Amino acid sequence: MGDDCGIPGDLLENIREGHESAWRELVDLLTPQVYRIIRNQVRTSSDHDDLAQDAFTKIFLKLDQYDSRSPFPHWVSRITINTCYDWLRRHKARPLVSFSDLGESQAELIEKSLADESSEQTESLQAMRELLDRLISTLNPREQIVIRLLDLEEKSIQDICDHTGWGVSKVKITAMRARRKLTDHFKKLEPNH
Numbered sequence: 001m002g003d004d005c006g007i008p009g010d011l012l013e014n015i016r017e018g019h020e021s022a023w024r025e026l027v028d029l030l031t032p033q034v035y036r037i038i039r040n041q042v043r044t045s046s047d048h049d050d051l052a053q054d055a056f057t058k059i060f061l062k063l064d065q066y067d068s069r070s071p072f073p074h075w076v077s078r079i080t081i082n083t084c085y086d087w088l089r090r091h092k093a094r095p096l097v098s099f100s101d102l103g104e105s106q107a108e109l110i111e112k113s114l115a116d117e118s119s120e121q122t123e124s125l126q127a128m129r130e131l132l133d134r135l136i137s138t139l140n141p142r143e144q145i146v147i148r149l150l151d152l153e154e155k156s157i158q159d160i161c162d163h164t165g166w167g168v169s170k171v172k173i174t175a176m177r178a179r180r181k182l183t184d185h186f187k188k189l190e191p192n193h
Contacts, residue, residue: 007072015063027056033073034080040148041084043133055083070162077163081145085164088141135185143178150175 007029014022031052038051058079066075136144149155149163150171160171 012063012066012072015060023060030056030059030076033076037077037080038084040153041081041145042087043137047087051083051087054087055080058083074162078165081149081164085141085145088144135182138185139178139181142174143181146171146174147178147182 007026011022011026011029015026034052034055035048038048038055039045042048042051059076062079066072136147139147145164146160149160150157155163157168157171160166161168164171166174
């Protein structure tokens with residue numbers, strides 16, 4: 001029952017038989033994957049440890065439901081993404097971002113971009129990333145997850161379906177709506193809007 005993420009074939013069986021050391025080994029193997037997903041979906045780093053604990057609890061409790069039809073890493077990703085999704089839904093704070101809310105470097109970046117549409121990549125890449133994170137945080141939880149997976153992590157539609165359990169049309173429609181909202185939010189950031 002081993003698979004391509006380096007999970008030894010007997011490890012899951014040992015966990016099912018109640019070997020605590022096998023569970024610790026699995027947690028050690030999965031920690032990088034789980035934290036990478038959490039960091040990419042939830043920007044508040046103070047919540048990452050709690051989310052990881054929730055994800056690992058769900059993985060442990062649902063381990064008997066894993067049937068090896070899909071790769072184990074996909075199954076873990078699905079649980080972790082759904083844990084992030086549930087957290088984002090519970091913390092519905094999706095603040096609107098206005099031009100006056102932006103930091104000085106973010107405001108300057110917007111003004112430069114609006115003034116010079118052919119502007120090339122600048123030293124303000126970090127400010128742009130922060131602005132993008134703020135704009136994405138205004139979306140609903142499902143839209144945040146789809147946009148981050150599709151556009152920031154450059155996952156395919158099929159990968160997103162595999163990792164979330166959502167259908168192709170749901171992912172495509174969610175991405176379309178999210179992009180439309182992001183465009184609207186960005187337009188509202190114009191200084192004279």
